[in-house]
Amino acid sequence: MNKRNILRVAAVAAGFTLIxxxxxxxxxxxxxxxxxxTAGSTDTVAAVQQGGLLQAVQDRxxxxxxxxxxxxxxxxxxxDGTTTGIDADFCxxxxxxxxxxxxxVNFVALTASARFTxxxxxxxxxxxxxxxxxxxxxxxxxxxxxxxxYYDGQQLMARESDGFSADSTIAxxxxxxxxxxxxxxxxxxxxxxxxxxxxxxNLQTYEDYDIVMTNFLSGACNIxxxxxxxxxxxxxxxxxxxxxxxxxxxxxxxxxPLGPTYGQNDSQWADAINWTVYASIIFDEQGVTSANVxxxxxxPPSPEIGRLLGGDGELQTAMGxxxxxxxxxxxxxxxxxxxxxxxxxxxxxxxxxxxxxxWTEGGLMFAPPAR
Amino acid sequence: MTEPTxxxxxxxxxxxxxxxxxxxxxxREWIRDxxxxxxxxxxxxxxxxxxxxxxxxxxLGFIFGHDRRWEAPATNLRFLMTQAxxxxxxxxxxxxxxxxxxxxxxxxxxxxAAPRVGYRNLARKAASVGVAVALIGLVxxxxxxxxxxxxxxxxxxxxxxxxxxxxxxxxxxxxxxSAFVVQVLVVAGIILSLWTVPYGQHTFVxxxxxxxxxxxxxSTKLPLTIMLLVIIAAFYVGxxxxxxxxxxxxxxxxxxxxxxxxxxxxxxxxxxxxxGHLLSTDIPIGLAxxxxxxxxLWLLSSAKAGETGRIAAAIxxxxxFASFLTPMRMIVRIDALMLAGAALSxxxxxxxxxxxxxxxxxxxxxxxxxxxxxxxxxxxxxxFGLPTGTFYxxxxxxxxxxxxxxxxxxxxxxxxxxxxxxxxMPIFRVMSTAYIETIRGIPLITVFIFFAIMLPLLLPxxxxxxxxxxxxxxxxxxxxxxxxxxxxxxxxxxxxxxHEAAEALGLTTAQKTLMITLPQALRVSIPPLxxxxxxxFKESSLVLIVGLFDLLFIAxxxxxxxxxxxxxxxxxxxxxxxxxxxGSYSMSKASQRVERKLGLGER
Numbered sequence: 012m013n014k015r016n017i018l019r020v021a022a023v024a025a026g027f028t029l030i031x032x033x034x035x036x037x038x039x040x041x042x043x044x045x046x047x048x049t050a051g052s053t054d055t056v057a058a059v060q061q062g063g064l065l066q067a068v069q070d071r072x073x074x075x076x077x078x079x080x081x082x083x084x085x086x087x088x089x090x091d092g093t094t095t096g097i098d099a100d101f102c103x104x105x106x107x108x109x110x111x112x113x114x115x116v117n118f119v120a121l122t123a124s125a126r127f128t129x130x131x132x133x134x135x136x137x138x139x140x141x142x143x144x145x146x147x148x149x150x151x152x153x154x155x156x157x158x159x160x161y162y163d164g165q166q167l168m169a170r171e172s173d174g175f176s177a178d179s180t181i182a183x184x185x186x187x188x189x190x191x192x193x194x195x196x197x198x199x200x201x202x203x204x205x206x207x208x209x210x211x212x213n214l215q216t217y218e219d220y221d222i223v224m225t226n227f228l229s230g231a232c233n234i235x236x237x238x239x240x241x242x243x244x245x246x247x248x249x250x251x252x253x254x255x256x257x258x259x260x261x262x263x264x265x266x267x268p269l270g271p272t273y274g275q276n277d278s279q280w281a282d283a284i285n286w287t288v289y290a291s292i293i294f295d296e297q298g299v300t301s302a303n304v305x306x307x308x309x310x311p312p313s314p315e316i317g318r319l320l321g322g323d324g325e326l327q328t329a330m331g332x333x334x335x336x337x338x339x340x341x342x343x344x345x346x347x348x349x350x351x352x353x354x355x356x357x358x359x360x361x362x363x364x365x366x367x368x369x370w371t372e373g374g375l376m377f378a379p380p381a382r
Numbered sequence: 383m384t385e386p387t388x389x390x391x392x393x394x395x396x397x398x399x400x401x402x403x404x405x406x407x408x409x410r411e412w413i414r415d416x417x418x419x420x421x422x423x424x425x426x427x428x429x430x431x432x433x434x435x436x437x438x439x440x441x442l443g444f445i446f447g448h449d450r451r452w453e454a455p456a457t458n459l460r461f462l463m464t465q466a467x468x469x470x471x472x473x474x475x476x477x478x479x480x481x482x483x484x485x486x487x488x489x490x491x492x493x494x495a496a497p498r499v500g501y502r503n504l505a506r507k508a509a510s511v512g513v514a515v516a517l518i519g520l521v522x523x524x525x526x527x528x529x530x531x532x533x534x535x536x537x538x539x540x541x542x543x544x545x546x547x548x549x550x551x552x553x554x555x556x557x558x559x560s561a562f563v564v565q566v567l568v569v570a571g572i573i574l575s576l577w578t579v580p581y582g583q584h585t586f587v588x589x590x591x592x593x594x595x596x597x598x599x600x601s602t603k604l605p606l607t608i609m610l611l612v613i614i615a616a617f618y619v620g621x622x623x624x625x626x627x628x629x630x631x632x633x634x635x636x637x638x639x640x641x642x643x644x645x646x647x648x649x650x651x652x653x654x655x656x657x658g659h660l661l662s663t664d665i666p667i668g669l670a671x672x673x674x675x676x677x678x679l680w681l682l683s684s685a686k687a688g689e690t691g692r693i694a695a696a697i698x699x700x701x702x703f704a705s706f707l708t709p710m711r712m713i714v715r716i717d718a719l720m721l722a723g724a725a726l727s728x729x730x731x732x733x734x735x736x737x738x739x740x741x742x743x744x745x746x747x748x749x750x751x752x753x754x755x756x757x758x759x760x761x762x763x764x765x766f767g768l769p770t771g772t773f774y775x776x777x778x779x780x781x782x783x784x785x786x787x788x789x790x791x792x793x794x795x796x797x798x799x800x801x802x803x804x805x806x807m808p809i810f811r812v813m814s815t816a817y818i819e820t821i822r823g824i825p826l827i828t829v830f831i832f833f834a835i836m837l838p839l840l841l842p843x844x845x846x847x848x849x850x851x852x853x854x855x856x857x858x859x860x861x862x863x864x865x866x867x868x869x870x871x872x873x874x875x876x877x878x879x880x881h882e883a884a885e886a887l888g889l890t891t892a893q894k895t896l897m898i899t900l901p902q903a904l905r906v907s908i909p910p911l912x913x914x915x916x917x918x919f920k921e922s923s924l925v926l927i928v929g930l931f932d933l934l935f936i937a938x939x940x941x942x943x944x945x946x947x948x949x950x951x952x953x954x955x956x957x958x959x960x961x962x963x964x965g966s967y968s969m970s971k972a973s974q975r976v977e978r979k980l981g982l983g984e985r
Contacts, residue, residue, distance in 0.1 A: 080931075081943040088931075088940050090458045090586040092466020122929045125835055132838045221942045221951040248948040358945055 064273075064280040065109065065331050068136055073115045076102035077135035080120030083244045084358045085141045085161075085269075094118040097354040098139035101160055101271065101288065104344045105137060108287045108336040113343035127152050130274050137284055138272040143196070148272075155281055157271035158288045160347075161355075162366035162375055164263025165200050166239040168246065171255040173233055179259040185210040190223045190232035192216060200265045201236050224249060238267055240360055247359035282330055289378035290319055290337040294346035296369060296378070301345040308338060319381050326381070347376065406553045435521070442522035444952075446529075454950035455957040456584040457591045458941050462957065465776025465931050471653040475779070476605045478645050483609055484616040485638060491620025492630045496562035497975070502551050504564065509544025512537045566614055573610055576603040591946045642786045643754065650779070660757070664713070668753035671717040675749065676742045678721070682728040683738045695725035713756050717749065724748075759851035776931035778961060784854060784922045784932070789915055791858040796865025797904075801895065803866060804873050814866070821863035827927050829856045834928035853925055861918050868910040872903030905980055912973035916966045933958050 068074055078086035078098050086096040094102075099118065107113040119135050126142065129135045131153065141163075142148075144156040167184065169175040175183065181204055189205075191197045193216035205212045215232060217223045224245060226232045235242070239258065246256045271284050294300070297316050299307045304320070311317035318325045321335035328334055344350060351362050368374025407415070418424045444450070455462065464475050490496050499507075519525070519533025576598050583594040597603065624630055678698075682691045702718035724745055731741035802814035821829075833856030834849055841847065847855070876899050884894040904911075926935035937958035942951035 080929075081939040083943050083945055083948060087944040088461075088466075089589065089944060089946075090461045090591070091469075092461065093589075095589065120929050120931060122927065124831075124927075125929050128835045128839075132835075134838070219939070221938075221949055224949050225951075244945070244948065248945065 064136060064277050065283055068109055068280075069331075072110065073117050074102065074106040074109060074137070075117050075119055075135045076105070077119050077121045077126055077129050077138040077140050078102065079140045080118070082141055083241065084355050084360070085240075086118075086139070088120065095354065097161060097350055098141060100344050100350045100354060101291075102137070102139050104291060104340045104350070105271075105284055105287050107340040107343045108290075108332060109283055111333060111336070111339050113339070126272075127154060130154065130272065136273070136280075140272070141269045142272045143267045143269060144272075153275050154272050155275040155277075157273070157281065157285045158292075158378070159268040159270040159375070160288055161240065161269045163238045163240050163267035163269055164366075165197055165236060165265040165267065166242055166258050166260065166263050167201075167234050167236045168227075168242045168256050168258050169234045171257050175234075175257050175259065177257050177259050177261065179257070181205065181208045181260060181264065182210060184212055184234055186212070187233040188213045188215055188231070189234045189236055190215045190217065190226055191236045192220050192223055193218060196265070197237050204264045239263055240355070240358075243360050244358035247357075279331055283332060286330070286337075286381075287340060288347075290340060290381070291345075291347040291350065292376050292378040293319060293381055294337075294341050295348040295376070296371070299341055299346060300349060301342055304338065304342050315381050439521050439523060442518060443524060445956075446522050446525055448524065451947065451950040451953055453584055453591065453593055454941055454947040455937075455954045456582075457586055457593075458936070458947070458954065459584075461941070462777045462933060462936055462954065464779045465936065467779075468653055472601075474649050474653065476609070478649050479605075480609055480612045481641065481645060481649075483613040485634065485641065487613040487616025488620040488630075489634050489638070490562055491617050492624055492634055494624075495975070496560045498558040499561045499564060500556065500558040502548065502553075502555050504559070505544045505547035505551065507544070508540040509548070512539065512541025512544060516541060562617065566610070569610055573603065573607055576606065639790070642783070642790060646783060647754075647758070650783075663711075664753070664757050667711070667713055667717070668749060671721065671753075672746045672749045675717070675721045675724070676746055679724055679728055679745050680738060680742050682725055683732045683741055685732050687729070687732065691725075691729060695722065695728065698722045698725050713753065716752065716756065720748065720752065759847050759855075777936050778933045780850070780925075780930060781919070781922050781933045784850070784857065784925065785919045787854045788857040788861055788918055788922070791854070792861035792865055792918075795858060795862035797869050797900070799862060799866035800869035800873060800903075801900075803870055818863045818866055821860055822867075824860075826857075826860055826921060826924055829860045830924060830928055832856065849928065849930065853928065853930065857918070857922070861914065864917075865911065865914055868907050868914055869903060871910065872905075872907035873899060875906050876902050908973060908977055908980070912969060916969050919965055919969070920962055933961065 076099075078094060078096075080086055080088045080094065082096065082098070084096055086094055086098040088094055099116075102116045102118065103113040106116045119129065121129050121135070121138070121140055123140075126138055126140050127148070130138055138154075139160075141161075143163075144159065148154050149156055167189070169179070169184075169187075173187075184205070189201060189212045191201060191214075198214070198216055201212075202214060205214075215226070217226065220237065220241070223232065223235055223237075227235045228249070228251070242258050246258065250256050271288065273280060273284060293315070297312060299316060299320070307316060308320050308322070311320060311322060317323065320338045320341075321327065321333075325334050327336050333339075345353070348362070351367065355362070362368055362374075363372070366375045368376065370377035417427045467475055514537070516534045516537030519530040519537065522530075522533075578597065580596050581598050583596055583599050585592050585594070585599065620630070627633075678694075681687065682694060684691075687694075698718070699722040702715070702722040705715045705718050728741065731737055799814050799818060802810040803818065805811050805814075830853060833852045837847060837852050880898055880902065881894065884898040889897065923932055923934035925932050926939070931940065937954035938951065941947050941954045942949055
């Protein structure tokens with residue numbers, strides 16, 4: 012090889028190294044393919060594995076919240092693209108607590124089958140997707156569950172003219188055609204309940220609930236069954252004039268506690284979400300609303316409220332949140348009662364007397380003390 | 383019209399035999415000959431007329447039923463089209479639509495593709511449309527008398543015009559006009575009615591649906607009017623420049639092919655996307671490799687490079703592998719590996735100046751494509767939305783984006799697979815057969831779930847693929863397997879003689895394939911290929927399984943589950959199915975025209 016050729020090889024190699032070095036520099040120190048823009052999600056994946064999702068979300072500046080996007084009163088996608096409903100409002104509440112901005116939410120619509128994978132891959136930080144808290148999900152699937160935001164339960168709906176009333180029981184449905192959507196726990200529950208009670212029913216299942224409703228309206232189904240909240244919503248909106256639909260039995264045939272769901276083994280993140288829900292319940296208990304929050308900050312009715320709103324001795328900073336985190340929350344989305352009334356009121360779901368009433372009024376809405 | 387063209391000579395200068403003129407048959411004779419020729423035929427005619435009547439009446443009863451909630455699709459129309467694209471940025475959506483219409487207008491003129499429609503035919507069509515409209519008024523169940531009268535009166539106008547025109551025109555009248563003009567006039571009439579007829583205004587304000595009387599909203603009728611003007615203007619511009627601009631067709635073809643990339647990257651992207659990172663990092667890296675790498679390859683492909691060149695290429699290869707050991711952007715590593723591959727093969731391209739220029743040009747093109755793909759799939763919110771799956775335009779837009787990208791990428795891949803499967807080399811044949819048969823054995827839903835949910839779990843740390851690109855990758859792999867089989871069918875229909883003739887002329891295998899077999903095979907495969915394209919368009923609705931808001935998902939699941947339109951499922955579904963039908967039907971119409979032009983099925 013002569014000298015000229017060696018020089019040429021050197022020049023080519025040097026040029027190449029230069030390009031690689033120039034590009035490598037800007038990416039050094041971070042193995043991510045794209046430091047600035049994908050950092051958020053890359054960190055999320057890492058965070059799910061090692062904890063520290065709270066910091067990752069705060070660095071990113073937006074909360075990725077998994078919702079259904081097509082569940083009446085829980086998370087509806089409106090014609091202008093906004094997401095409304097009780098689940099959507101709890102997403103906003105978490106964003107207000109963690110980020111100080113209730114609008115810093117990126118709603119991710121998830122199907123039932125994709126929801127847990129979405130948490131595991133870090134696609135979403137938290138699920139507010141009317142997900143029932145069960146043993147297998149809590150252990151086997153690798154989820155952790157926050158405090159229940161809505162106690163639901165499977166019930167049945169029939170026409171009064173068919174001889175049913177609100178006092179009817181499972182024993183009364185013998186021989187009836189019961190319709191529900193296929194492949195859900197709803198289907199399994201009604202079949203099991205009928206078997207346990209020794210009644211024969213004709214169970215018909217359909218692909219989605221709108222088809223079930225169409226068949227109920229046309230009379231092809233005597234009885235339909237799904238979660239109570241869904242039945243009340245349908246009754247409020249779709250009951251024709253001159254018909255009276257009744258919902259029974261008074262004690263639902265299944266327990267469906269719905270609440271926030273997140274990846275397991277991240278206590279700090281879990282605390283932030285759990286206390287968002289607890290704070291909304293405590294504010295409801297003690298009468299702090301989005302309307303009177305300024306007054307309450309100036310003149311707190313109890314030391315507990317004072318601490319939660321960011322006064323003396325508050326505990327929020329120890330949680331990695333800003334002192335006024337819960338104050339931002341109640342200012343932006345209100346307390347539990349406000350969230351409930353705003354979203355579930357219009358579809359006819361009454362809070363008083365239900366499992367979702369305050370614990371002082373016989374319900375199950377109870378929060379540990381904030382101290 | 384103004385151009386003196388001989389009917390027997392096509393644009394390519396080839397002589398084509400004129401079709402024999404169909405003789406004029408008076409309607410009464412036609413009916414007697416075709417519908418009541420035998421007693422059995424008469425019974426069938428009566429039976430099927432009754433059946434059609436009952437079905438039409440049922441359909442009309444559904445459409446005009448008093449409990450129909452057409453306000454659901456009307457209020458959600460924008461949602462169905464583009465999901466939640468921000469209001470203040472909506473001009474981007476209209477720009478995209480206008481771009482496509484402008485290209486369509488120019489292409490119609492460039493290819494002189496608008497068919498011509500005879501005066502008599504036109505009169506007949508007008509009369510039948512009038513009869514159909516009048517029949518709606520007469521047949522529909524449950525309609526007010528004034529409503530019926532309205533339909534009959536509106537239908538009477540084109541009916542009378544058509545019948546009078548038929549009376550005036552000679553039975554053998556041969557005059558005709560461009561179908562484009564007719565279509566534009568019809569659409570103009572519809573748009574004019576938007577300005578004048580009080581259809582009602584459906585809006586969604588402060589979380590509630592509202593219906594106001596009056597004509598449709600300004601934000602609907604004004605852009606639509608502009609769109610009509612755009613396509614007319616584009617058509618006449620195209621006609622004016624066609625004689626002076628020889629490469630017009632090639633240029634337009636190129637723009638059509640690039641449009642999905644340009645539109646999704648620059649126009650329909652997240653309006654709030656900060657392009658700082660793109661400008662400071664992604665584009666410089668691409669440029670450095672395109673230019674720097676081009677220079678290196680230019681040197682290495684020199685005839686004098688010899689031994690030195692091979693050593694340099696080996697060093698580049700070592701460096702490219704070494705880049706995986708140090709922290710570095712993935713795109714740099716990919717580009718470096720590509721450069722090493724090109725450098726190693728540079729000796730093959732050594733030779734004339736032209737060959738070397740082509741080599742370097744090919745390198746630059748490849749770098750641009752690869753860098754675009756990596757940026758598009760890997761960078762959130764540039765093109766396809768966030769990795770979380772949120773896209774700034776769902777609905778029909780998403781359906782069309784998935785369909786067009788899938789078709790663009792699946793076609794070359796499928797043709798390659800078909801060629802590999804018919805290849806004489808066992809390694810290619812076996813690999814391609816294994817690929818095609820594996821993919822064809824997997825349901826599309828499984829492919830979607832795998833690519834949307836499993837793929838992110840399998841990727842190495844630091845690599846990400848957004849949901850929509852992941853879906854498109856899976857769909858391309860799936861479609862190309864089916865496409866390959868369609869093309870293979872075409873390839874096998876080419877007679878042995880064609881191969882032998884090509885070999886006798888001394889053509890190489892590549893020339894033989896590209897110039898003799900493939901063009902003929904593709905021509906034969908047009909009907910199944912179009913069937914495949916229609917299938918791809920409709921089956922894209924399966925993305926609902928991974929939670930993407932495409933047209934069907936919004937119509938079927940989202941709208942009926944808002945408290946404002948609870949249970950209103952059939953109306954949006956009907957609108958969605960009409961849109962699917964319109965898309966599929968226009969594709970099949972276009973293919974019929976291409977088939978006729980190529981004389982398919984006539985020889």
